[in-house]
Amino acid sequence: MEDSVSVGLLGVGVVGSGVIDLIEQHQAKLAHQLGCNVHVKSALVRNPNKARDVDAKTNGTLLTTNSDDVLNDPEIDVIVEVMGGIEEARESILKAFKAKKHVVTANKDLVALYGAELHEAAAENRCDFYYEASVAGGIPILRGITDGFASDHIEQLMGIVNGTTNYILTKMHNEGVGYEEALKEAQDLGFAEADPAADVEGLDAARKMAILGRLAFSTHIDLADVEVTGINGIDLIDLQYGDNLGFTMKLIGFAKFDGKQVEVNVQPALISKDHPLSDVKNEYNAVYVYGEAVGEAMFYGAGAGSMPTAAAVISDVVAVIKNMHRGVTGSQFVEPRFEKELKTEAQRFGQYYVRFYAKDEAGVFSRISSLFNEFDISFKQILQNPLKDADAAEIVVITHKSSLEKMHQALEALSKLDEVIDTKSFYKVEGDAEE
Numbered sequence: 090m091e092d093s094v095s096v097g098l099l100g101v102g103v104v105g106s107g108v109i110d111l112i113e114q115h116q117a118k119l120a121h122q123l124g125c126n127v128h129v130k131s132a133l134v135r136n137p138n139k140a141r142d143v144d145a146k147t148n149g150t151l152l153t154t155n156s157d158d159v160l161n162d163p164e165i166d167v168i169v170e171v172m173g174g175i176e177e178a179r180e181s182i183l184k185a186f187k188a189k190k191h192v193v194t195a196n197k198d199l200v201a202l203y204g205a206e207l208h209e210a211a212a213e214n215r216c217d218f219y220y221e222a223s224v225a226g227g228i229p230i231l232r233g234i235t236d237g238f239a240s241d242h243i244e245q246l247m248g249i250v251n252g253t254t255n256y257i258l259t260k261m262h263n264e265g266v267g268y269e270e271a272l273k274e275a276q277d278l279g280f281a282e283a284d285p286a287a288d289v290e291g292l293d294a295a296r297k298m299a300i301l302g303r304l305a306f307s308t309h310i311d312l313a314d315v316e317v318t319g320i321n322g323i324d325l326i327d328l329q330y331g332d333n334l335g336f337t338m339k340l341i342g343f344a345k346f347d348g349k350q351v352e353v354n355v356q357p358a359l360i361s362k363d364h365p366l367s368d369v370k371n372e373y374n375a376v377y378v379y380g381e382a383v384g385e386a387m388f389y390g391a392g393a394g395s396m397p398t399a400a401a402v403i404s405d406v407v408a409v410i411k412n413m414h415r416g417v418t419g420s421q422f423v424e425p426r427f428e429k430e431l432k433t434e435a436q437r438f439g440q441y442y443v444r445f446y447a448k449d450e451a452g453v454f455s456r457i458s459s460l461f462n463e464f465d466i467s468f469k470q471i472l473q474n475p476l477k478d479a480d481a482a483e484i485v486v487i488t489h490k491s492s493l494e495k496m497h498q499a500l501e502a503l504s505k506l507d508e509v510i511d512t513k514s515f516y517k518v519e520g521d522a523e524e
């Protein structure tokens with residue numbers, strides 16, 4: 090067994106600095122667990138003279154702008170990719186596998202798009218490829234799913250996997266402010282990027298749900314299979330009506346598998362206040378897992394940040410080194426077992442929230458109710474508010490369970506009804522007793 094394992098870093102930014110720092114701080118613990126020291130030998134950066142949160146040089150780490158110093162150093166066994174981006178990160182990882190080095194990454198964008206190709210390259214070269222930090226930062230959810238649920242059948246996952254959108258929705262809910270104001274505050278506090286599109290449009294959460302779905306259901310899920318709706322069109326009034334009816338608005342990543350067919354989507358949904366996900370506030374993340382044997386389990390914690398993410402990265406480095414010592418390439422995230430088959434809208438069931446304006450006349454509501462009945466949809470909760478200065482009312486309904494196909498057909502028919510002025514919003518309802 091080697092006395093010391095050398096790690097090469099690609100990137101010393103928010104996450105990379107945390108990796109250097111944590112490895113230094115916990116040398117004794119790592120040595121106790123692994124029977125060897127772990128040392129970050131060199132690190133690729135764009136600008137070696139930039140001021141950093143960690144003093145790499147005092148830790149004995151060489152900062153370099155030449156990727157060969159890291160990827161082709163024969164003393165380095167493990168590459169940690171924390172530079173972000175897609176093409177360059179992908180090429181570097183493929184090079185690392187060719188050089189027979191194990192790879193750990195935090196890069197969800199890359200894993201969501203090229204996970205299959207990278208797994209293949211890892212297997213061909215008998216290398217490990219781990220990416221715990223790519224989903225929900227510091228929460229050990231990938232290992233939780235693959236190891237903790239190894240003998241279980243995971244039926245359903247629901248995740249709050251984007252801290253920015255959760256922060257914005259919490260602020261809107263708690264303080265009654267609109268979307269734009271909440272977004273601006275999130276940007277001022279550093280919880281949202283100057284260009285927040287990937288977060289607020291749901292793409293970041295979609296990437297994480299593709300990774301989670303693949304591992305939970307052992308089927309290949311492409312990013313394009315994940316239906317995405319962001320929070321950018323959200324109206325405060327729907328959070329407020331939802332609140333009155335016993336629900337909290339969250340951006341929910343949802344994945345379901347019945348042993349044959351799968352559905353994965355990301356959308357703002359109204360979640361029952363009785364469900365544990367409704368209490369996940371601010372920038373926190375959580376993943377709720379329903380397993381046939383285990384029942385309900387929820388993983389909660391920091392979804393980003395230097396130290397939480399670095400801790401997840403290092404847990405992968407530890408797994409790699411243990412595998413090296415045992416002489417196995419563990420690749421815990423194994424080949425999919427099932428062919429992918431996506432559920433159609435007719436096979437997807439749920440409860441729904443609909444808000445619309447209708448003429449305030451006698452008999453209107455019973456006509457609307459009959460229309461929904463024609464599609465086998467009945468109402469569980471109803472709210473009706475007269476609109477100021479108009480002969481109209483705002484109506485909010487929460488339906489009993491229906492197929493998504495029938496729900497879309499009912500909404501189409503609703504929009505054609507003379508008594509209906511406008512359909513304002515439509516959201517899925519999750520975590521109600523009917524689920």
Ligand SMILES: NC(=O)c1ccc[n+]([C@@H]2O[C@H](COP(=O)([O-])OP(=O)(O)OC[C@H]3O[C@@H](n4cnc5c(N)ncnc54)[C@H](OP(=O)(O)O)[C@@H]3O)[C@@H](O)[C@H]2O)c1
Pocket residue numbers: 099100101102103104105133134135136137139170171172173174177195196197198222223226392393394395398
């Ligand atoms: N931040 C989080 O909380 C978090 C959480 C989960 C996952 N992640 C993922 O972790 C990865 C890293 O995120 P981060 O926040 O640490 O990024 P970051 O702060 O922007 O750091 C990126 C680092 O990579 C270096 N770098 C980038 N492109 C390079 C290139 N072409 N050549 C050489 N060096 C290059 C930069 O060098 P310079 O320092 O010289 O500019 C910097 O040190 C991303 O994939 C991200 O999605 C981040």
